[in-house]
Amino acid sequence: xxxxxxxxxxxxxxxxxxxxxxxxxxxxxxxxxxxxxxxxxxxxxxxxxxxxxxxxxxxxxxxxxxxxxxxxxxxxxxxxxxxxxxxxxxxxxxxxxxxxxxxxxxxxxxxxxxxxxxxxxxxxxxxxxxxxxxxxxxxxxxxxxxxxxxxxxxxxxxxxxxxxxxxxxxxxxxxxxxxxxxxxxxxxxxxxxxxxxxxxxxxxxxxxxxxxxxxxxxxxxxxxxxxxxxxxxxxxxxxxxxxxxxxxxxxxxxxx
Amino acid sequence: xxxxxxxxxxxxxxxxxxxxxxxxxxxxxxxxxxxxxxxxxxxxxxxxxxxxxxxxxxxxxxxxxxxxxxxxxxxxxxxxxxxxxxxxxxxxxxxxxxxxxxxxxxxxxxxxxxxxxxxxxxxxxxxxxxxxxxxxxxxxxxxxxxxxxxxxxxxxxxxxxxxxxxxxxxxxxxxxxxxxxxxxxxxxxxxxxxxxxxxxxxxxxxxxxxxxxxxxxxxxxxxxxxxxxxxxxxxxxxxxxx
Numbered sequence: 001x002x003x004x005x006x007x008x009x010x011x012x013x014x015x016x017x018x019x020x021x022x023x024x025x026x027x028x029x030x031x032x033x034x035x036x037x038x039x040x041x042x043x044x045x046x047x048x049x050x051x052x053x054x055x056x057x058x059x060x061x062x063x064x065x066x067x068x069x070x071x072x073x074x075x076x077x078x079x080x081x082x083x084x085x086x087x088x089x090x091x092x093x094x095x096x097x098x099x100x101x102x103x104x105x106x107x108x109x110x111x112x113x114x115x116x117x118x119x120x121x122x123x124x125x126x127x128x129x130x131x132x133x134x135x136x137x138x139x140x141x142x143x144x145x146x147x148x149x150x151x152x153x154x155x156x157x158x159x160x161x162x163x164x165x166x167x168x169x170x171x172x173x174x175x176x177x178x179x180x181x182x183x184x185x186x187x188x189x190x191x192x193x194x195x196x197x198x199x200x201x202x203x204x205x206x207x208x209x210x211x212x213x214x215x216x217x218x219x220x221x222x223x224x225x226x227x228x229x230x231x232x233x234x235x236x237x238x239x240x241x242x243x244x245x246x247x248x249x250x251x252x253x254x255x256x
Numbered sequence: 257x258x259x260x261x262x263x264x265x266x267x268x269x270x271x272x273x274x275x276x277x278x279x280x281x282x283x284x285x286x287x288x289x290x291x292x293x294x295x296x297x298x299x300x301x302x303x304x305x306x307x308x309x310x311x312x313x314x315x316x317x318x319x320x321x322x323x324x325x326x327x328x329x330x331x332x333x334x335x336x337x338x339x340x341x342x343x344x345x346x347x348x349x350x351x352x353x354x355x356x357x358x359x360x361x362x363x364x365x366x367x368x369x370x371x372x373x374x375x376x377x378x379x380x381x382x383x384x385x386x387x388x389x390x391x392x393x394x395x396x397x398x399x400x401x402x403x404x405x406x407x408x409x410x411x412x413x414x415x416x417x418x419x420x421x422x423x424x425x426x427x428x429x430x431x432x433x434x435x436x437x438x439x440x441x442x443x444x445x446x447x448x449x450x451x452x453x454x455x456x457x458x459x460x461x462x463x464x465x466x467x468x469x470x471x472x473x474x475x476x477x478x479x480x481x482x483x484x485x486x487x488x489x490x491x492x493x494x495x496x497x498x
Contacts, residue, residue: 113348116347117346117347120342120344120347121340121341121342121344122344122345122346122347124301124306124340124344125338125340125344125346126346127306127333128304128306128333128336128338129333129334129338129357129358129361129406129410130330130331130333130334130361130362131357131358131361132330
């Protein structure tokens with residue numbers, strides 16, 4: 001594929017994804033709401049990602065604590081370590097790293113699953129049997145990822161704070177209760193709300209990108225693989241891009 | 257029941273269907289015969305609007321399906337069963353769930369009634385014991401039978417078969433052909449069977465249409481096909497004798 005074709009394909013993907021997103025918003029508020037399917041997908045997503053985000057969250061907190069402690073010690077500000085860990089995790093690291101792991105684990109899974117259904121005519125079969133595959137397969141998955149990622153992020157933030165506490169105890173004799181007290185002292189409403197809110201957007205990105213690429217997969221098993229890997233690449237890039245935009249927006253809304 | 261007028265479909269410069277027309281009366285089985293890649297499946301997919309034709313008209317039950325709204329099309333599709341080439345069973349669902357899916361979506365039957373209906377359909381296709389299996393545990397022939405059971409579970413007026421015996425051994429192919437006949441006798445549907453399998457064509461058809469390069473080059477009964485002087489029909493017939 002030459003450069004011009006790549007540019008063409010890039011803009012076609014962006015256009016297709018935009019149209020797909022518009023279709024999602026026209027369908028999502030129309031009944032029936034497929035609550036059972038959404039709950040089923042949320043369960044699956046939770047089970048799929050629970051162990052990996054637990055380990056990652058713990059390590060983030062631990063490493064962040066270990067790396068930050070000597071820097072703060074240089075300025076005699078070790079007492080700010082719990083607050084620093086908490087702010088870093090809640091404002092940025094927790095949401096973004098959880099979203100990137102979610103994109104890798106869930107986005108690729110959705111791309112592969114829907115891609116496989118497309119190339120084996122299962123989506124056509126659903127359409128012919130008068131069931132709208134967009135509503136049944138896409139809308140339910142995107143709603144599930146949008147709702148599930150914030151829950152996972154809150155969980156990861158908590159686990160990362162436990163990791164951070166372990167790091168703190170290496171150099172300081174601090175009880176867990178006092179550690180939490182210092183964390184709560186440092187963290188405000190304007191730290192938590194934007195941090196968690198942006199994960200709704202990240203969850204939506206993971207769901208819609210994976211669904212778009214899987215739903216429109218072609219060329220047999222090769223197409224399924226491509227849908228799966230491209231879903232991770234595009235959703236990761238969009239997560240970072242939207243993070244930049246949302247952080248700027250947060251600083252405007254909460255200037256302090 | 258089904259009437260096609262001047263249907264035209266092309267992909268890029270490749271003309272797949274070149275203004276084809278035909279009419280299937282109610283309760284009859286028409287077989288569309290042709291070599292691979294001649295547009296048989298495209299024709300079938302246009303009839304249920306999985307593909308949009310470039311021009312022409314498709315009447316099902318007197319309604320031009322190309323002019324129907326999304327809702328009207330959905331209603332009409334409930335009257336049509338479609339057996340896909342790959343059977344297209346939902347691979348995340350068991351056989352029971354595959355068959356129950358259309359009933360759960362389109363009827364108000366309770367759990368017991370659905371279970372009894374699923375078992376009844378499985379009995380008809382001779383696969384009652386497969387009820388708890390997953391599609392990955394089924395052979396090609398079993399998948400086709402289950403696909404047929406799922407397509408028939410809402411008792412459609414029209415049944416469309418896309419290459420029902422592709423990838424099956426000759427014995428299983430004959431069994432599937434017999435099953436198509438049995439179902440036709442039981443449910444009195446209007447059938448279109450797309451195939452390149454002469455055994456299926458000769459044993460199930462009221463009328464055979466031979467599609468070549470986007471046009472019908474033969475239209476007649478199975479006997480007329482056997483006695484036809486067209487070279488391509490002899491090539492097809494020779495495959496049944498091999």
